[in-house]
Amino acid sequence: MVTAPAPAPRPDANGIAASLRGVGMRFGANTVFQDVSFDVRRGEVFVILGGSGCGKSTLLKLMIGLRPPSEGTITILGEDIVAVRGEARRRLKQRFGVMFQSGALFGSMTVLENVALPLASFTALPREAIERIARTKLGLVGLADAVLRMPSQLSGGMIKRAAIARAIALDPPLVFLDEPSAGLDPITSAGLDSLIVSLARDLGITFVVVTHELASILTIADRVIMLDKQAKGVIAEGDPRRLKEESTHPIVRAFFHRTETGVG
């Protein structure tokens, strides 16, 4: 009988993948948003939406620990992402994946090497295992026949798929996607949406998605929050289909019904 070393304890088994309390961000005198609080539940696709300049990409950067918030606490998978340091921070960062807006694939490596990099860096897996796992990940995102191509040889949609495959390389329970449909045609974008939905359903991954694509939101989102530039914070939270029907907030209505408000 062979026994693997005991896995790390997971203090986040309470069904909340990410939690923000009173988060605010200021650049100098300019407040981007303040007092943002919400919980992302395990297994759901959670969408952060809002118009250009409302700070949704900034909020994502705070959640993945690229910069500290001006105020408030951010808890990711049970750990305070601002306060956690050293080895614990490194371990936490291996437990969530990020897909950047332009893919951020490493241009000097093949697609397969891009996906294999985290596996080779953070696990003791033998080479054949890494190759097999990376190929499986690329099969999952529908890039089975492009594994040996360089990123510069991929189309826009393929870059996003490869970036998702790299984000899920270590089978993280939580994945952040920044504008997955930006720069894609509606058909490619719809294909990416169904990929996100199926990964969430079959692999149980929790997704936090930043987007402003209305079609995407109605397909993928279990819950949304909507940020607004004027309000400098959250103006709506909940099921996007219900928000579309029931919200009385003028900006929320304008967003879902594609009318002009004269603001924003």
Place this chain on the structure above:
Amino acid sequence: MESGPDVPATLTRRDGALALSGRLDAHAVAALWREALAAVTPGTTLSIDLAGCSYCDVSGSALLLALEDKAGSRATLTGASPQVARVIDRAHEAYRTIPPPAPPTAPSLPVAVGEAVVGKIEDLGERIALLGRTATSAVLTALNPRSLRWPDTWHQAEEVGSRALPLICMIGFLFGLILAFQSAVPLRQFGADIFVANLVAVSVFRELGPLLSAVILAARSGSAFAAEIGTMKVNEEIDALNTMGLDPFRFLVMPRLIAAVAMMPVLIIAMNLSAAAGMATVMTSLGFPWAAISAQVVNWTGPSDVLGGLAKGLVFGAVVAGIGCSRGMSTGVGPRAVGQSATAAVVGGIVAIIVLDGIFAVLFYLMGW
């Protein structure tokens, strides 16, 4: 999907069947991979008990796939929870879509040689075309000087010229110092150390001043030209200029070319003066008075030495800027392309300077300079 108790993954063998239990994630798979594969004999039917498996991700599924591939048949999985079974099914489905890796296709020797030759010829043709376009736009700019972007030219002249002056002066001073010191030691044995002044002055004014200045120009500005224009090429800014009907050669290449040619004499004069200062420092420390040093320099170097050096510098400036810009213009795609262009600009620039310097040496000799 991090649910279920945190039990370390274990592998047990029981009369032909394998049992995997606990948490099957990447770390567990790493620990169990070799033992699990060793437990499977090829050509047997495989039965895997997953009743104790609390969690299995794609890495765990990849282990099961590897076991199946080694056994040579589909395994019978028993006892998997619905959640675990769903992940395994999805991973199986994904893995089966992957085509078998194609055998590496190494081109045969004649094909490889042919491709290399054709590539070189095409590269040469492209460079001749770039040279032609540069020459055409130079003529057009000379006929109509108003079409030159003067603000950009001033800006480039500042980058190429005045910002290079500290470096040029430092290198020139140290070079004159070292050259004088090294030659003073052997010349002193013959009592000829006063001629150190001639040696340094003639060699720097005629040869080393223009040569070193051009090498510095290639390293500082040739690379910058290639990287700037290459980045613009990658960002489709060159295409944008073409679409707007603006000739990128007149828009981008001419200001840089003119700035480099105009600034080279300045750089060379600065280099010459600094080298002379370095030499004078050594000579005064050897005990020679200022008057003796300056008399040696003035009596033994003529205007042809200095002017010949400056004339060479004009050509070097044009060649270095031209190579830098054309390398930028021919930048390819991919993240390494800009770096490759910058490298090619510096290497091509330095090689061209040395070759041209040899040609000038013969030419000046025939002209009796």
